[in-house]
Amino acid sequence: MKTxxxxxxxxxxxxxxxxxxxxxxxxxxxxxxxxxAALIVTNDTVxxxxxxxxxxxxxxxxxxxxxxxxxxxxxxxxxxxxxxIFDALLTHGCDRKVVLYALGGGVVxxxxxxxxxxxxxxxxxVQLPTTLLAQVDSSVGGKTAINHPLGKNMIGAFYQPRRxxxxxxxxxxxxxxxxxxxxxxxxxxxxxxxxxxxxxxxAHIDALLARERTALAHAVRRSCEIKAQVVAAxxxxxxxxxxxxxxxxxGHAIEAGxxxxxxxxxxxxxxxxxxxxxxxxxxxxxxxxFVQRLRALLVRAGLPVWGPVIDAQDNAGxxxxxxxxxxKAEAGExxxxxxxxxxxxxxxxxxxxxVREVIDACCAVA
Amino acid sequence: MKTxxxxxxxxxxxxxxxxxxxxxxxxxxxxxxxxxAALIVTNDTVxxxxxxxxxxxxxxxxxxxxxxxxxxxxxxxxxxxxxxIFDALLTHGCDRKVVLYALGGGVVxxxxxxxxxxxxxxxxxVQLPTTLLAQVDSSVGGKTAINHPLGKNMIGAFYQPRRxxxxxxxxxxxxxxxxxxxxxxxxxxxxxxxxxxxxxxxAHIDALLARERTALAHAVRRSCEIKAQVVAAxxxxxxxxxxxxxxxxxGHAIEAGxxxxxxxxxxxxxxxxxxxxxxxxxxxxxxxxFVQRLRALLVRAGLPVWGPVIDAQDNAGxxxxxxxxxxKAEAGExxxxxxxxxxxxxxxxxxxxxVREVIDACCAVA
Ligand SMILES: NC(=O)c1ccc[n+]([C@@H]2O[C@H](COP(=O)([O-])OP(=O)(O)OC[C@H]3O[C@@H](n4cnc5c(N)ncnc54)[C@H](O)[C@@H]3O)[C@@H](O)[C@H]2O)c1
Ligand SMILES: NC(=O)c1ccc[n+]([C@@H]2O[C@H](COP(=O)([O-])OP(=O)(O)OC[C@H]3O[C@@H](n4cnc5c(N)ncnc54)[C@H](O)[C@@H]3O)[C@@H](O)[C@H]2O)c1
Ligand SMILES: [Zn+2]
Ligand SMILES: [Zn+2]
Numbered sequence: 001m002k003t004x005x006x007x008x009x010x011x012x013x014x015x016x017x018x019x020x021x022x023x024x025x026x027x028x029x030x031x032x033x034x035x036x037a038a039l040i041v042t043n044d045t046v047x048x049x050x051x052x053x054x055x056x057x058x059x060x061x062x063x064x065x066x067x068x069x070x071x072x073x074x075x076x077x078x079x080x081x082x083x084x085i086f087d088a089l090l091t092h093g094c095d096r097k098v099v100l101y102a103l104g105g106g107v108v109x110x111x112x113x114x115x116x117x118x119x120x121x122x123x124x125x126v127q128l129p130t131t132l133l134a135q136v137d138s139s140v141g142g143k144t145a146i147n148h149p150l151g152k153n154m155i156g157a158f159y160q161p162r163r164x165x166x167x168x169x170x171x172x173x174x175x176x177x178x179x180x181x182x183x184x185x186x187x188x189x190x191x192x193x194x195x196x197x198x199x200x201x202x203a204h205i206d207a208l209l210a211r212e213r214t215a216l217a218h219a220v221r222r223s224c225e226i227k228a229q230v231v232a233a234x235x236x237x238x239x240x241x242x243x244x245x246x247x248x249x250x251g252h253a254i255e256a257g258x259x260x261x262x263x264x265x266x267x268x269x270x271x272x273x274x275x276x277x278x279x280x281x282x283x284x285x286x287x288x289x290f291v292q293r294l295r296a297l298l299v300r301a302g303l304p305v306w307g308p309v310i311d312a313q314d315n316a317g318x319x320x321x322x323x324x325x326x327x328k329a330e331a332g333e334x335x336x337x338x339x340x341x342x343x344x345x346x347x348x349x350x351x352x353x354x355v356r357e358v359i360d361a362c363c364a365v366a
Numbered sequence: 367m368k369t370x371x372x373x374x375x376x377x378x379x380x381x382x383x384x385x386x387x388x389x390x391x392x393x394x395x396x397x398x399x400x401x402x403a404a405l406i407v408t409n410d411t412v413x414x415x416x417x418x419x420x421x422x423x424x425x426x427x428x429x430x431x432x433x434x435x436x437x438x439x440x441x442x443x444x445x446x447x448x449x450x451i452f453d454a455l456l457t458h459g460c461d462r463k464v465v466l467y468a469l470g471g472g473v474v475x476x477x478x479x480x481x482x483x484x485x486x487x488x489x490x491x492v493q494l495p496t497t498l499l500a501q502v503d504s505s506v507g508g509k510t511a512i513n514h515p516l517g518k519n520m521i522g523a524f525y526q527p528r529r530x531x532x533x534x535x536x537x538x539x540x541x542x543x544x545x546x547x548x549x550x551x552x553x554x555x556x557x558x559x560x561x562x563x564x565x566x567x568x569a570h571i572d573a574l575l576a577r578e579r580t581a582l583a584h585a586v587r588r589s590c591e592i593k594a595q596v597v598a599a600x601x602x603x604x605x606x607x608x609x610x611x612x613x614x615x616x617g618h619a620i621e622a623g624x625x626x627x628x629x630x631x632x633x634x635x636x637x638x639x640x641x642x643x644x645x646x647x648x649x650x651x652x653x654x655x656f657v658q659r660l661r662a663l664l665v666r667a668g669l670p671v672w673g674p675v676i677d678a679q680d681n682a683g684x685x686x687x688x689x690x691x692x693x694k695a696e697a698g699e700x701x702x703x704x705x706x707x708x709x710x711x712x713x714x715x716x717x718x719x720x721v722r723e724v725i726d727a728c729c730a731v732a
Binding site for chain 2: 331
C-alpha cells in the first residue's frame, strides 16, 4: 500500500511516497539516488527504533552505509550538532557521491538538509520523516535550517531532497503529544486551502488519534498535496508560500515568549490559528461560526486553543514586540496570514489596537 | 575609467566592474541592490585602509550601514568567525532586506558570500575584492565556503553575488608577495584558455608588478572574462569548470603538506602548474618549450616553480596520498587538469608511476 505525491520543481522535482512498511522496502533501491556511500543521520531516540532496519535496507544499495546519531531535541538544532554531521562525513572520507538520509522528525530533517546543502557545496539527500509534523510539513518543500542563539531557523538554505518517504508505521511509537502537535499542521491546510479536507478531518479526527493507517494515509497525502502545490508555485517564499504560516506569527511569539521547548511548535500554531482566525473575524473576513469550528476541531485533536500569558504586565505588548522581530516581518510591520474566506488565506497587516483586542480575548489568564 | 564584464547566468546574471576609484563612486548607488540596511564585512587589515571610505559611500544609499571586522587570516575562515557575521546581522535586527558587502580578499569574500547564502536562507551580497587573487578569481563565480578542521572549503554554497566591483586602486597597498600570488591565477588563464593573453602577460609582467593601472585593468578584465565564460557554461562544476583548477591538484597537496598558510595559495598553484605542465609533457600533450615558457613567466612574476619536499621519506607518496583525498578526486582517482595543447585544458587521470616521476623531477631537494 503506497501512494505517491509529486512535487513539481522542474529539474528539482521529487516524489513523496506515503505508506506502511516503506523503510524496509527501501532495500529494493527503487528511486534512491546512486552513490558510493550513504550516511544515515538520526538521533538517540529514533536510532534504537528504526536505525538498524534502515541500515539493513540501505546496505543492499550502497557499498558503505554510515550512521551518525545526534542528541535529541530542538536545543541541539545548532551549529555544534550540525558539525557532528560534517565530522562524520569527513572522517569516513565521503566525497560528493555520498547520499544523506534524514531519519527522524523535523529537527533531524532540517539539520540533515542543511548539512547536505553545504557539504562540498551540495550533495543529495533523502527525507525519511518519522513524526507526523515532519511527514505533513517539514520534510516537504526544501526549507532547511539551524537556530542561532538570537533567532530560530535563522541560518539555512532552500535545498530540495531527492525523495521523501513517509512510513506511517513509524508513527506507532510517536508520543501522543507529538501526534497532536503534528495534527495542528494538518488542520492548518483546511482553512488556508481546502474546506472539504477540513470536513473530512472533522469526521476522522478520532481515527487519526487512534493512528488508523488508512486515515493517516489520507491526511498525510492531502497535506503533502496542498503543500506541494503551494511550494511548486513559490519555491523561495516570494509570496504565496507565506500562507503556510497561518497561525505561525502568533505561534512563534508563544514559543519564544514561553522559552523554546515549553510549548511544542504545533501547540503554538494551534493557539496561534485561533488568534489569527479571531483577527480575521474582527476584520469582517469570516464569521464566528467558522472560528468556533476551528476551535472545536483543535480541542478534539488534543491541542490548546488559548494562548499563554507571556508577560504579566503587558501581555499584548510582549506578543506584539515578539511578532515584530519575526523573520517574516517587514521593517517592523507584522504580516498576518488571515483567512479571507474559509479555504482561502490572505497576507496583510492589521491595526495594533485590533491585534491587542484579539490577544486579550484569546489568552488564558492564570 | 571603468570597464564592465558581464557574467551570464539567467536571472542570476551580474556585472563585474573594473576600474580605479570605484569604491568612492559607489556613493552614486548605481546598480546597488536596494535594501533597508547594509552590512560591511571586512577584516582588521583592510578595515583601517578602506572601511571608512566604503562606509561613507554606502551611507548615501542605505538608511543604515553597519560594519563587522573579522580577524585577518585563512586560519579564521571557519564557523566561529562566520558566526560573527550572523551575530552582527541579528544584533542589528537585520531582516531579509539587508545587503552584505564583502570588503577584502578571498577569505572575506568566501565567508561573506556563505553568510549571505545562509542568513534567513539567502540575502543579497556584493563583492568588493581588494586582492588581485580575489579580483581575478575568488570574487567571480559564486563559490563560497569555510574550512573544516578536516578539510579546506568543505562547507559552502554556490551563491552568486549581485555585483562585483574591482577597485584597482586598492591593490596599491597589497603586499608584493600577495600580488605575485594573485598573478599565479592570472597566468593560469593563458594555458587553459587563451595563449594570446599569455603572450600579452609575457610582454606586460613588469608593468603588472609595478601596479600600472592600465596593465592591471587589462589583466583583471581578461581574467574575469575567461572565468565568466567558463562559469556561465558550468555554474555548478559539472565538468568544464574543473579546468579553472589547473595547477590546483598539486597546489592543494603543497598547501596541505606544508601546513596551510606556509605557502600562499597562489604560490602552491604556481608550482602546481609547472607540475601539471610537466605531466602534460610526459603524456605527449605539449612540448618542453611550452613548459619552459610557463616556468619563465612564473619566475618573472616572483613565484616558485619548484614544489617543496613535504615528506623526507616518501615525498611522491605523500603528494599522491594528499591528492587522492582532494575534493575533486572521484573514489580515490585523481583527476588532473592537464594542458591538451597550449590554450586548451583537459581533465583526466594519469598513471601513478608517471605522476611520481613528475613529482621527483619538480621538487626541490633541500
Ligand atoms: N523545514 C520546514 O519547512 C519546517 C516546517 C515546520 C517545522 N520545521 C521544524 O521542525 C522541527 C519540529 O519537528 P518535529 O515536530 O518533528 O520535532 P522533533 O524532530 O523534535 O521530533 C519530536 C520528538 O519525537 C521524537 N521522535 C521522532 N520520531 C519518532 C518516532 N517515530 N517515535 C518516537 N519518537 C519519535 C524525536 O526524537 C523528538 O524527541 C522544528 O525545529 C521546526 O523548526 C521545519
Ligand atoms: N571562491 C572561489 O572561487 C575562490 C577561488 C580562489 C581562492 N579562494 C579562496 O580565497 C582565499 C585566498 O584569497 P586571498 O589570496 O585574497 O587571501 P586573503 O583574503 O587572506 O588576503 C591576503 C592578505 O591580504 C590582505 N589584504 C587584502 N586586501 C588588501 C589590500 N588592499 N591592501 C593590503 N592588504 C590587503 C588580507 O587582509 C590578507 O592578510 C582562500 O581562502 C581561497 O580558498 C576562493
Ligand atoms: Zn509549522
Ligand atoms: Zn586558486
